[in-house]
Amino acid sequence: MKKKFIMSILVLTLSAAMLSACGAKPEGEAADSAMQEQTTTTNASELSVKDGTAKLLSNAKQLKKAATAGDETKIREIAPSLEEVWASFEDGVKEKYPDIYDEIEKSLNPVVAAAKNTTMDKDAVLKIDDQLIQVLFDLSGKLITVDQVKAGAKQMLDITSEIKKEIAAGNDAKVSELAPKLEDVWKTFEDGVPMRSADLYDKIEKSLNPEVAGSQMSPIDKQVMTQLNDNLTQALNELIQGI
Structure with missing residues (x-):
């Protein structure tokens, strides 16, 4: 009886070891998998920055048209979207292009604030928005080869x-x-x-x-x-x- 019990333990131990070996990846394969995941994450981050920059530029251009036309209603409608779009990808810019990140912040925050003023200075909105557009063009030049x-x-x-x-x-x-x-x-x-x-x-x-x-x-x-x-x-x- 004792012999049978020991044999059963051995069989169970061997089975568990075989299952563990089947489920484990070789060291090289595991490293390749980790590298692939890291590359995918990096590419997704870069894509997000590129798409976000394009969207933010598009909105900034729309704001420029509204400011040029003196359309206060449109200015107040578009300006908040600049903050929303920027929030969706700003961390990617801060990490890779810290200097440009600072320049965008210096223009974006004031232009949104100027657009929210009860007494709006449309010329000020236009001037600051032009600065924002120029900085975004500089960033796009780095993202588009x-x-x-x-x-x-x-x-x-x-x-x-x-x-x-x-x-x-x-x-x-x-x-x-x-x-x-x-x-x-x-x-x-x-x-x-x-x-x-x-x-x-x-x-x-x-x-x-x-x-x-x-x-x-x-x-x-x-x-x-x-x-x-x-x-x-x-x-x-x-x-x-x-x-």
């Missing part, structure tokens, strides 16, 4: 080439379909342009926005659209060659 800017510009050039053919062919429907795609591509890298060339950023905007708007007219103005498309093509080529 030169290669990404060039790739986006080349993609836009492919579209302007197609648009040129369709304008010449008098195919208004196709032009109306293609032009908004320029705007979609531009949004993916535009914030990385001002830090590298503010002049070319303005030049692209001055051609792109009217071209997209003009493409939705019926009928389109063939002469105006051709000129705008040519100007945009030239600006995009200058961007690729100049950065």
Whole structure:
């Protein structure tokens, strides 16, 4: 009886050891898994900063339009969203770009406060908001690489080439379909342009926005659209060659 009891204990001990071995990862595999988790976390953090910066810039630009137009209601509506968006990713900026973090804080907090004042100084709001936009452009220039800017510009050039053919062919429907795609591509890298060339950023905007708007007219103005498309093509080529 005692012998059987000892044998049972041995069987149970061996079974437990085998199960433990099956569940455990080799040291190398465990290290690789930990490294992969760390990389995934880092990439998620960087993505959050990039997306957050783009959103904050978009809101700051909307605030600038409202301040330029003197629309106090719109200013009071947009300003609090700056704080909300910033809170969602500011820790990632503070950790990686502490100097830029401080600059954003110096502009963002005063512009929100100025927008909340009972007697609003719209010129002050506009001035501080411009400072915030510039700092965010600087941050975007670090987050959006030169290669990404060039790739986006080349993609836009492919579209302007197609648009040129369709304008010449008098195919208004196709032009109306293609032009908004320029705007979609531009949004993916535009914030990385001002830090590298503010002049070319303005030049692209001055051609792109009217071209997209003009493409939705019926009928389109063939002469105006051709000129705008040519100007945009030239600006995009200058961007690729100049950065």
